[in-house]
Amino acid sequence: MARRYCLSGTYPLPLLTIILLVLSLLTGAQATYAKTEVDALRDEYFGLERDLWQWLDKATMSRNNMETQLRKVYNSHRNFTNKHQMQRSFPKNYEIGNYSEWRLLERDIIEISDYFNFYKTNIMMKPGSSANLEERAVLDFTDTVLRNNEHFSMSRTFQDIENIMVKQALYYRVHMFSSSQICNMHQSPQQFVYALYSDIALTELKGYIMMEFSWMMLRVYGKGNFTQEAELMRNDYERRTERTLKLLQEVMRRSARIVWRCDPEPQHHVLGQTYDEVTRLLQGFIENEVDLNSDETCRETCSYYQNTRTESCFKEKFCARQPGCKGRLYNCQFVQSDMWVCQAPLNSTRRYEYVEYENGSVLGRRGRCVRGTSKVDSWWRYLFWHCSYCMCLCDEQSIKSDRFFNLREAVSDFTQNRVVTGLRFIKKNRIFHLQIQEGELLPRGNINQTSLTWKPVDNYNIFDRDVIKGVDYHSLSYESRSVDLDDINTDDPSFVVTGVRFRVVGTHLNLEARLTEINFETGKLVNSKELSYWNSNDNTDVSGDNRRKKLSISSPDIPTRTIVKSIPMSKHNEFIEFVNSDLYKDAAQTTVPFMDVQDVVSNPPVPLSGVGIYYKGRPGFGGFLAPKIITYDFTRHVVVPKRTP
Numbered sequence: 058m059a060r061r062y063c064l065s066g067t068y069p070l071p072l073l074t075i076i077l078l079v080l081s082l083l084t085g086a087q088a089t090y091a092k093t094e095v096d097a098l099r100d101e102y103f104g105l106e107r108d109l110w111q112w113l114d115k116a117t118m119s120r121n122n123m124e125t126q127l128r129k130v131y132n133s134h135r136n137f138t139n140k141h142q143m144q145r146s147f148p149k150n151y152e153i154g155n156y157s158e159w160r161l162l163e164r165d166i167i168e169i170s171d172y173f174n175f176y177k178t179n180i181m182m183k184p185g186s187s188a189n190l191e192e193r194a195v196l197d198f199t200d201t202v203l204r205n206n207e208h209f210s211m212s213r214t215f216q217d218i219e220n221i222m223v224k225q226a227l228y229y230r231v232h233m234f235s236s237s238q239i240c241n242m243h244q245s246p247q248q249f250v251y252a253l254y255s256d257i258a259l260t261e262l263k264g265y266i267m268m269e270f271s272w273m274m275l276r277v278y279g280k281g282n283f284t285q286e287a288e289l290m291r292n293d294y295e296r297r298t299e300r301t302l303k304l305l306q307e308v309m310r311r312s313a314r315i316v317w318r319c320d321p322e323p324q325h326h327v328l329g330q331t332y333d334e335v336t337r338l339l340q341g342f343i344e345n346e347v348d349l350n351s352d353e354t355c356r357e358t359c360s361y362y363q364n365t366r367t368e369s370c371f372k373e374k375f376c377a378r379q380p381g382c383k384g385r386l387y388n389c390q391f392v393q394s395d396m397w398v399c400q401a402p403l404n405s406t407r408r409y410e411y412v413e414y415e416n417g418s419v420l421g422r423r424g425r426c427v428r429g430t431s432k433v434d435s436w437w438r439y440l441f442w443h444c445s446y447c448m449c450l451c452d453e454q455s456i457k458s459d460r461f462f463n464l465r466e467a468v469s470d471f472t473q474n475r476v477v478t479g480l481r482f483i484k485k486n487r488i489f490h491l492q493i494q495e496g497e498l499l500p501r502g503n504i505n506q507t508s509l510t511w512k513p514v515d516n517y518n519i520f521d522r523d524v525i526k527g528v529d530y531h532s533l534s535y536e537s538r539s540v541d542l543d544d545i546n547t548d549d550p551s552f553v554v555t556g557v558r559f560r561v562v563g564t565h566l567n568l569e570a571r572l573t574e575i576n577f578e579t580g581k582l583v584n585s586k587e588l589s590y591w592n593s594n595d596n597t598d599v600s601g602d603n604r605r606k607k608l609s610i611s612s613p614d615i616p617t618r619t620i621v622k623s624i625p626m627s628k629h630n631e632f633i634e635f636v637n638s639d640l641y642k643d644a645a646q647t648t649v650p651f652m653d654v655q656d657v658v659s660n661p662p663v664p665l666s667g668v669g670i671y672y673k674g675r676p677g678f679g680g681f682l683a684p685k686i687i688t689y690d691f692t693r694h695v696v697v698p699k700r701t702p
């Protein structure tokens with residue numbers, strides 16, 4: 058799958074690709090799928106227009122009076138312009154990159170869009186009906202719409218749209234641009250190209266409707282025949298549409314469909330708002346060797362103790378002046394004998410702010426020490442046994458250690474025809490949940506914007522009765538702290554995401570997505586209760602040809618300390634472990650990666666064909682785990698029409 062991420066800088070325009078794309082306009086086969094909204098609308102108008110011309114021809118022969126003809130043409134057009142799909146105006150200030158040819162074209166497109174609003178309010182919405190139409194006003198209007206001079210020409214604008222968007226492949230260049238901007242846009246590149254097409258095509262249809270209306274009115278007022286003019290115009294329109302849709306198909310097929318969130322501006326990370334933490338999973342902890350074995354001896358070195366626990370507190374030394382570690386201790390090592398320890402405030406999840414050794418080495422960042430430093434010295438026993446202070450990793454389950462992940466499913470309300478439109482991590486009662494944004498699915502891939510809500514997560518506590526570890530939630534530990542990094546996609550493009558959940562595979566947290574079939578045309582979920590299924594990537598890191606790769610984080614600092622934004626660093630079919638931060642950079646006090654808790658949604662919302670968990674970061678920092686969404690693939694609904702005979 059093509060995956061494009063937030064890279065800065067400009068792309069050179071691959072000329073060859075454009076040539077290939079334009080060549081591909083000449084070929085192409087087509088299965089039949091429900092069309093996109095604007096294409097269906099155009100078809101509908103073509104039908105209406107054909108009927109009207111036929112009726113006008115008959116009406117003339119039967120000498121139907123002018124008033125009847127006027128009413129018919131007028132009312133049909135009024136009905137059509139009142140459709141809710143026709144109410145959208147072309148958005149001003151489209152951010153599509155710095156293309157000078159676009160700036161002129163955009164001005165003309167907006168002029169047509171504004172003109173249509175005038176048409177709607179002044180010609181179509183006259184109180185009463187066609188009876189109130191003034192011939193003079195209508196003829197003025199047709200003059201304006203059909204005028205063709207150096208200031209304004211609707212047909213020239215149509216030509217320009219084709220020249221710039223299709224022949225000069227601006228659709229393709231916009232796709233490249235949006236791929237480079239993806240995390241600022243809240244849209245996937247495919248969604249962006251599709252939205253641009255929909256907006257331009259709707260405006261072109263509006264222009265076309267106004268011109269057709271004008272020819273018909275001129276005909277009714279007896280100014281000429283005009284069947285031929287109308288037919289020519291329609292042929293041109295069909296030809297342009299065909300070329301446009303062929304290019305659009307190619308571009309959309311190549312566009313990524315991923316939406317992910319950039320970091321907030323550097324130094325604007327806010328705990329609980331933009332990120333949250335797993336705390337005290339593995340944390341640097343100072344303990345003397347004498348307390349690491351049950352015999353209170355000092356016969357070994359620190360590194361002998363790779364998996365042990367605190368057995369005693371010999372003579373109430375430093376061990377009595379710091380909170381103990383009630384879990385297991387791993388990977389002990391010796392750094393230096395004598396040190397000053399700055400303990401962290403009691404309400405902090407850290408144990409130490411920093412540790413400074415006698416030779417000047419510092420673990421963590423030396424700063425002001427609110428509680429004052431403690432001098433901690435190793436000692437000799439009988440001249441040949443050194444009772445050293447070791448630096449170990451403490452895995453202690455305590456009220457300060459938030460290490461839980463919800464395993465219950467989050468499913469959209471399919472009884473209300475709702476689908477998943479966005480994701481975010483949220484920490485509730487010390488448990489991380491993957492929360493879903495849901496919205497009502499409408500015809501042709503639309504989502505009812507006013508129906509969007511974040512479905513509340515299950516409000517349970519790990520100590521509640523009937524809440525079971527391994528069933529309701531997963532608890533991370535030294536042995537089980539991996540998260541699988543996958544994109545879970547639908548295998549069948551007519552399915553969309555209606556739920557997510559985590560499960561535990563071996564010692565890994567593993568993402569699953571619930572998929573349900575939709576009817577694109579009606580916008581209804583198809584038998585969601587029985588026919589939905591859960592999809593996942595079942596590969597493990599221990600067996601199989603396609604085993605998972607481990608993504609290691611080397612010497613990580615606290616992720617929020619970086620002054621540049623993270624970039625995605627994981628690929629599908631990898632996994633990552635929660636680890637302690639670097640000993641020297643942070644005294645191993647922090648658990649990384651952090652969890653990005655920003656909303657991952659697209660604007661406008663669309664159904665999703667997949668979801669994923671990925672890792673973003675920078676070398677030397679702990680990075681973030683975050684969800685991403687994969688937007689519905691509209692490509693196959695871009696149907697190149699069969700030409701009318």
Ligand SMILES: *[C@@H]1O[C@H](CO)[C@@H](O)[C@H](O)[C@H]1NC(C)=O
Nearest residue numbers: 128129130131132133134136
């Ligand atoms: C316009 O719509 C109304 C209501 O939907 C319908 O009754 C009427 O026949 C339509 N008029 C024309 C000319 O299509």
Ligand SMILES: *[C@@H]1O[C@H](CO)[C@@H](O)[C@H](O)[C@H]1NC(C)=O
Nearest residue numbers: 067153154155156157158160
């Ligand atoms: C857009 O491009 C023009 C020339 O190609 C340049 O002068 C202008 O500064 C650019 N604007 C932006 C916002 O990049």
Ligand SMILES: *[C@@H]1O[C@H](CO)[C@@H](O)[C@H](O)[C@H]1NC(C)=O
Nearest residue numbers: 114117118281282283284285
């Ligand atoms: C208008 O022109 C078309 C084709 O040129 C012709 O078939 C039709 O009869 C004409 N209608 C009138 C009313 O002259």
Ligand SMILES: *[C@@H]1O[C@H](CO)[C@@H](O)[C@H](O)[C@H]1NC(C)=O
Nearest residue numbers: 328401402403404405406407
């Ligand atoms: C700990 O308490 C101090 C003072 O009461 C407060 O300023 C600080 O924000 C608290 N830190 C945390 C992590 O709660």
Ligand SMILES: *[C@@H]1O[C@H](CO)[C@@H](O)[C@H](O)[C@H]1NC(C)=O
Nearest residue numbers: 391392393414416417418419
């Ligand atoms: C202090 O000792 C440690 C361990 O022996 C060594 O890694 C570090 O480089 C020393 N620091 C300085 C400033 O000499």
Ligand SMILES: *[C@@H]1O[C@H](CO)[C@@H](O)[C@H](O)[C@H]1NC(C)=O
Nearest residue numbers: 497499504505506507508509
């Ligand atoms: C959109 O959702 C709102 C709130 O749920 C509802 O009142 C409205 O009828 C919906 N609109 C459509 C077009 O379904």
